Amino acid sequence: MAKYQDLADAIIRGDNVASKELAQKLVDQGVDPVEILNEGLFPGMDVVGKKFKANEMYIPEVLIAARAMHAAMDVLKPLLTQTGVPTKGVVVLGTVQGDLHDIGKNLVGMMLEGGGFTVVDLGVDVPAERFVEEVKKNKAQILGLSALLTTTMPAMKDVIEAIRANGEAKTTKVMVGGAPLTQEYADSIGADGYAPDASSAVDLANELLSRMN
Ligand code: B1M
Numbered sequence: 001m002a003k004y005q006d007l008a009d010a011i012i013r014g015d016n017v018a019s020k021e022l023a024q025k026l027v028d029q030g031v032d033p034v035e036i037l038n039e040g041l042f043p044g045m046d047v048v049g050k051k052f053k054a055n056e057m058y059i060p061e062v063l064i065a066a067r068a069m070h071a072a073m074d075v076l077k078p079l080l081t082q083t084g085v086p087t088k089g090v091v092v093l094g095t096v097q098g099d100l101h102d103i104g105k106n107l108v109g110m111m112l113e114g115g116g117f118t119v120v121d122l123g124v125d126v127p128a129e130r131f132v133e134e135v136k137k138n139k140a141q142i143l144g145l146s147a148l149l150t151t152t153m154p155a156m157k158d159v160i161e162a163i164r165a166n167g168e169a170k171t172t173k174v175m176v177g178g179a180p181l182t183q184e185y186a187d188s189i190g191a192d193g194y195a196p197d198a199s200s201a202v203d204l205a206n207e208l209l210s211r212m213n
Pocket of ligand 1: 042045049050052059099100102103104143144145146147150151197199
């Protein structure tokens, strides 16, 4: 019988084969994929974050742990996302310029897809102009920005200013998130909303959409 702690441990030691197998076993046991995220993947990555901060783990080990997290996420993704359901709206999503962190952003994307949104994921290190282009091209109702570094948070403000300055894109609602952010910071840069985690990102996207209708 697979346990959440085994999955968290596989992520911490960077074992992508075990993390994938354990995620699959939990799914086969009938466990809700959101529970697997909250009780296995997040706690594992949380330990990695703490060890990284305490210099007990270094970048290569963190990357290997991130790979193990992605392997488990690959198992959960099809279960978290819906297919064949009419879309609620389009969300263009990305990590801002200068920032390469994408694990949280990918989770937000998966949860949004699971919540019935079409997600256009632009990846990491995305410049402001690209966000504007893609919002226009995809006629997105919502733009989601992620940042994990205090040094890249200000790039969110640049994107919001570029969006607001563009006639075609200025009605798009902007939501922001990422570990160093706060509601106060989101308000100070003129974001329409801030979500502290992937589940609340879905609630926020629904709320932003309802404000538009
Ligand atoms: Co980086 N890193 N990192 N790192 N890294 C942090 C963020 C850090 C806090 C570690 C530390 O010192 N304790 C620190 C930032 C310090 C700061 O700015 N105050 C840091 C640093 C310093 C760096 C480098 C500068 C290190 C160096 O090179 N010296 C470097 C920068 C590279 C760059 O981006 N230019 C760097 C590099 C890396 C790796 C490449 C090794 C790797 C990233 C791999 C990848 O993402 N593919 C990495 C990792 C993994 C981390 C930690 C350990 C884990 C981040 C993570 O994935 N968390 C992190 C420490 C930590 O956070 N504890 C750290 C799990 C993820 C599920 O959570 O991303 O917070 P999170 O996402 C959450 C919420 O924030 C929210 O929902 C998600 C799910 O609930 N959310 C949103 C996120 N985006 C959202 C968007 C929304 C809504 C909600 O709406 C659109």
